[in-house]
Amino acid sequence: MKTHIDAQCSLDLVLEGTVYRNLSTARLVEKALERGEGHLASNGAFCATTGKFTGRSPKDKYVVEDPEIREQIDWGTVNRPMDPENFDRLFRRVRDHLRKRDVFIFDGFAGADTEYCLPIRVINELAWHNLFARQLFIRSSAEEPVVHEPRFTVVSAPSFQADPKRDGTRSETFIVISLKHRVILIGGTQYAGEMKKSVFSVMNYLLPEKGIFPMHCSANMGAGGDTALFFGLSGTGKTTLSADPARSLIGDDEHGWSDNGIFNIEGGCYAKCIGLSAEKEPQIWNAIRFGAVLENVVLDDERRPDYHDSSLTENTRAAYPVEHIPSAKVPGIGEHPEVIIFLTADAFGVLPPIAKLTPEQAMYHFLSGYTSKLAGTERGITQPEATFSACFGAPFLPRPAGVYAEMLGEKIHRHNVRVYMVNTGWSGGPYGEGERMELRYTRSMVRAALDGTLEEASFTPDPVFGIHVPDRCPEVPTEVLIPRNTWKDPEAYDAKARELARRFRKNFRRFSGVSDVIRNAGPRND
Template sequence: MAARAGSLSANDIAPALVAFALQGDEVELTADGAVSVRTGAFTGRSPKDKFIVRDGLTENTVWWDNSGAISPEKFDVLLADAVASFAGSAVFRQDLLAGADPRHQYGVTVMTPSAWHALFIRNLLIRPGEMVETGANTTPVTIVHAPRFKADPARHGSRTETVIALDMSRNIVVIAGTSYAGEIKKSVFSLFNFHAPRNGVLPMHCSANIGANGDSALFFGLSGTGKTTLSNDPARPLIGDDEHGWSDDGVFNLEGGCYAKTIKLSPEAEPEIHAATKRFGTVLENVVLDANSAPAFDDVSLTENTRAAYPIHVLPAIAKGSVGGVPRTVVFLTADAFGVLPPIARLSPEQAVYHFLSGYTAKVAGTERGVTEPQATFSACFGAPFMPLHPTVYGAMLAEKLKASGAGAWLINTGWTGGGYGVGKRIDIASTRRLLSAALDGELDNVPMRRDELFGFEVPELVPGVETRLLTPRQTWADADAYDRQAIHLAGLFRANFEKFGDGANAAPGPILAQAAE
């Protein structure tokens, strides 16, 4: 099957898109029939090249410290030139949905000259007629995806030849100069993050699942904290693994697929995700194949940000309609490489908002060039790059949702204990799963708690099935004084980060640093 130059191919299903994609130089089939692709120079997002049209709608609402501005005039020229670049190429159009709740839904049309990008977004958004009802009044969105087109900063108002430009008033997106497919997915999320609050919906960069009694749970966490792994539980059907809305009626998935990291993926640790990588039509992004055309998930020679994009319905346990009731539990995940935070802590509603706005995890030595010791990473709302509005807008909405729902909030550390990275050890996944289960099932509602003197949250003193010493990190360190110094250091990083939220930062329910005034 060959796509004719200058043709428009609309809403092809996976087998056709796979056939078209195989004509390209950067695509091959794995032994199991998945599509292996390379994204070239860009193996991740380009946040500094993201721009929002500055107009009457956005002038006084967008968090401009977090987004570049482009004039309406420059955007129109960019749009026209990107569309013109399709001339002589086969163009693949996909008409999809974003938003499993028909009352809060977008009709997303993606235009691209790349068949595998069309397959990618077909995997990740909601395919009309599959599982989710189409709303009567969906909001139209158009994404012009031109990966081979190079922007001209002088002509188009971009920073480089790469640009991701969003017109919030017309819901039009132009993506140029990058083949990293995640830019398409996240541009939809950025639009949702801008518009949803005006409709009373809290947009969330989180995964979500649902228990046997209809109890929805949310899992917030940056990359490497276990968000996808812990939310994929055969006993709790998955609502979605990455992007959601919280309305007055409950939680709904924005997407119809999953974009899972595959670095060091194994069938033992993550059987559901591993099985999904073997499905026909799954897109494996920058995953190296071995001599037998099998994925070598331990090979990070191209990038550590290797990914698999697949429809959510290939997973064994998914929530009907990708929706759930009002959340009963909110979980904030962090991988604390300093070895300070306990493996689980109960948060008050005010502390929950504080940790939501902080969005903390830590990078470990060796993960990036120049990182030789643990480094704190703070990303507001656990997704700052995708937040067009100021984080406090989303924080205030979370406070309202927690108050109205009565949901409990927990901080779970999947990082290190007994010392920081290189000295201590990673908290084992079995203990984390046991702690999470106890929190979700209400087992911790009446257990004795100690109040952490530094961070102020409550920590269980006993959890059946978990080593008691693990619950108090200071006791796991060989040198208690070294723990105290490290804890005060981390608390100071929290406080310093929160200063950007203004005069109220010192009154926020974060770490108490009286003993660390220096």
């Protein structure tokens, strides 16, 4: 029996295998186990491995270069162009590959604010991938009508491999976004995170057209309704620091900021769980139960997860619905934020653990997006590497960085937002010599920034970076606040700080049209 899948786009599918539509969590787990796609862990989570690729493949991501969108995309190493004819041919080949296979379909949404949400359809050949989609995106409520009209469709066929000579790809792996046809095409990789981040990339293209600022950040809310945002790349602490028992979690990774306030783009969380412990991160630990998906987590003979085993990858992950966090705010909507925190994992070990930024410094550091890529988050990354990722999310930005930076600047000024930078990276020396900043200290600093206690301190400009460092913070040793004081060799610190400052200045030269006020808000010259 043939099934016609109306994707509400100009590229539809005709499938001859069994089509499983919108299965419940329990039925998807049953199917995944029945098909031998993974194991049930002792805590009830479904555990799968992703084979060769245990992280994103950014060099295999493409945007179809259709004339309608050509002038709006920031083409380059992030947004690699694909010829429309190559995409059409590749889509037909994937369609033929799926025609006689069983597939799983999830219908849901991206965007918790119903005024701005994007109806999506996700088509998978793996049951556990469909479970991942069900838990990471926003699910329909029982009260909503059955009819679902997707405005974007994700087609994920991990067992299909591209032929670079025929398909115009770099390798057998591909993640292709067609904005014209409203399709995301994924193949050659089982890493489920590609689906999540591709939808986020689409939202980063669509939302600015509506005057909404899309953000790679987590968000939470205090008892009084005060909202905070945490910007940062994967592994810098967005999920960990936003999962605070004293505050309500709005979302852990992707948000939009409209004239109404902020809203979560997702319906779930995607947490790194290497080294996870019940003592340090109890909310995440307890969220990993039946319905959650574990990626590349090693299980022992009794099917107990070993979160300290990195033999498969450092990038072990847990995906779970946001409702698994007891304090979650559902739907994920909040007021305009009062505080913004930029998270950076400084592998040089020279940035202060917390500093206050002027609006101009906030713009400078948002455009710079300095952090370290942590092991396993991308193919080929085996240890922390210093990098600059514009807007703390360059891999997911189709438009030029200046578009998003201007939106942030306007929001900061309009809503009088306090901005801080928090270094969750190394202290006492660079990676390999110093130690990772203690989580308990970072939590105390973040808490003081959010409740206003930090404003009672005296602030001194850092002699190299110019950002304003407090002289005290509750529950944090004073010497920790000044990074130079934590190094055994202060002169070695000075040299490393100057080296990082030069990297900042070199990176910022690529931004044209930036005002001198913002450009001069960066590190000082030697």
